[in-house]
């Protein structure tokens with residue numbers, strides 16, 4: 224509980240500091256953007272060498288043990304293009320099943336564990352160190368502004384904000400509704416707060 228309160232306090236402090244950057248990320252993001260609409264070739268042209276993928280909402284619906292099947296071709300193409308050592312998974316919920324999935328299907332891709340949860344920048348900083356690339360060459364793909372995008376602002380890495388996250392309302396209605404509400408309010412909060 225104390226950890227959670229500390230994280231909320233940290234988030235609010237950082238929200239104040241990065242409110243304009245967050246609003247820019249939100250307002251410049253295409254509507255209905257999902258992971259497999261991202262062109263790795265375009266990212267490479269922009270100098271992105273390392274891709275960091277959030278899990279819930281980005282690779283699968285909330286709480287799923289493995290990435291969504293329909294994303295496998297994109298994931299494989301991404302790994303072929305960047306190399307497995309330059310693809311990372313950074314989730315605030317690094318479940319065993321997820322780590323095992325990547326070990327089994329995409330060896331070389333690293334799931335980051337034992338770091339403070341986003342928006343703390345620790346996970347991204349660890350990835351920068353592991354990849355041997357500068358922060359400018361790293362991009363996080365995340366569906367949350369106050370966790371992932373905020374961590375990216377702090378760690379000074381670029382971010383692609385997923386505006387069309389994967390949602391399985393029929394399977395986990397309570398948690399999906401909770402996160403849909405959270406996404407809605409964080410967008411509103413950032414839009415309003417950035418005008419101050």
Ligand SMILES: [Mg+2]
Nearest residue numbers: 277279280366
């Ligand atoms: Mg997420």
